[in-house]
Amino acid sequence: MNVVNFRNADLNLFRVFVTLLEEKNATRAGERLGLSQSAVSHSLRRLREMVGDDLFVRGQTGLRPTPRALEIADTARTALKLLETAVTNQRFDPALDTHTFNIAAGTYISYVLGPLIAERVIATAPNVQIHFHNLYAGMTEDLDTGRLDMVIGCFEAIPGRFSYSPLFEETGVWVLRADHPMVASGVDYDTLARLPRLGVSGGGNDDPDRTSAGHLGLRRVTSWGDTYALGESPYQPFTVQDSFSAMNMVGRSDMTCILPRRLAQLAADRGKVFMVEPPNAPPPMPFGAVLRASDAADSPNGWLLDLCREAAAQL
Numbered sequence: 001m002n003v004v005n006f007r008n009a010d011l012n013l014f015r016v017f018v019t020l021l022e023e024k025n026a027t028r029a030g031e032r033l034g035l036s037q038s039a040v041s042h043s044l045r046r047l048r049e050m051v052g053d054d055l056f057v058r059g060q061t062g063l064r065p066t067p068r069a070l071e072i073a074d075t076a077r078t079a080l081k082l083l084e085t086a087v088t089n090q091r092f093d094p095a096l097d098t099h100t101f102n103i104a105a106g107t108y109i110s111y112v113l114g115p116l117i118a119e120r121v122i123a124t125a126p127n128v129q130i131h132f133h134n135l136y137a138g139m140t141e142d143l144d145t146g147r148l149d150m151v152i153g154c155f156e157a158i159p160g161r162f163s164y165s166p167l168f169e170e171t172g173v174w175v176l177r178a179d180h181p182m183v184a185s186g187v188d189y190d191t192l193a194r195l196p197r198l199g200v201s202g203g204g205n206d207d208p209d210r211t212s213a214g215h216l217g218l219r220r221v222t223s224w225g226d227t228y229a230l231g232e233s234p235y236q237p238f239t240v241q242d243s244f245s246a247m248n249m250v251g252r253s254d255m256t257c258i259l260p261r262r263l264a265q266l267a268a269d270r271g272k273v274f275m276v277e278p279p280n281a282p283p284p285m286p287f288g289a290v291l292r293a294s295d296a297a298d299s300p301n302g303w304l305l306d307l308c309r310e311a312a313a314q315l
Contacts, residue, residue: 016044022147081294103152155216165289167312169287170260178274189279228258247263
């Protein structure tokens with residue numbers, strides 16, 4: 001974008017740009033903005049000429065932003081928010097304001113942290129909706145463009161355009177069915193190591209969005225089994241795809257399995273399983289929330305982060 005073009009820029013073009021980033025569809029963007037599809041297309045054409053880039057290309061799931069569009073997305077979104085704040089001089093009020101949030105997280109996070117988040121939303125934010133989504137390919141791009149507000153998980157790498165906030169740490173624990181013969185006779189690590197082992201698949205770095213440029217480097221909780229050593233070459237007759245299936249299978253067999261402690265504790269409290277502390281536990285896995293770096297503390301997403309922190313503090 002050259003200086004002459006910027007001096008003549010219509011700021012409404014950037015409203016169209018940000019809405020297209022979020023909707024990925026010219027018709028839906030027009031409906032949100034109160035514009036016809038032709039008006040949206042005309043605005044996009046003018047912005048393309050000003051920036052010197054196509055900004056969007058058609059993909060299987062709708063309009064996909066180009067690398068240049070992603071490069072200017074945060075700046076455009078932040079500038080519009082600053083202008084809105086300057087005019088309205090209002091902060092997000094969860095007790096009064098209507099807002100819908102979208103969070104990508106694994107089933108474990110939804111199961112353990114979700115109820116605590118729900119309690120707070122229902123009690124303090126009657127007009128707020130929160131939608132949890134599975135981790136999926138394309139979520140990094142959706143976080144970039146605003147279709148997604150937050151990703152919660154365990155991360156190995158986070159691009160600089162995002163901000164990271166720690167929420168809690170988790171460890172693993174061996175589990176047996178509550179009425180397993182070993183429980184009555186006393187748990188011995190050598191005997192535990194010889195029990196049939198149930199594996200939980202997922203891989204060490206199974207990031208579903210790993211094909212995206214600048215992805216988040218997610219590590220799934222189901223990758224823990226290999227880090228909790230217990231004996232050599234264990235007999236592992238079964239492998240399941242998630243910790244919840246593993247919990248149910250352990251509860252109906254003589255197998256043992258390493259599972260997230262908080263998940264196991266919930267089952268142990270119901271008398272379903274018996275927990276055995278690992279003899280050589282690795283460091284705990286940190287879980288945290290990733291947002292766009294441009295999300296201000298007094299923005300709706302800033303409030304959402306505070307809510308998640310309060311919920312995590314109760315775990």
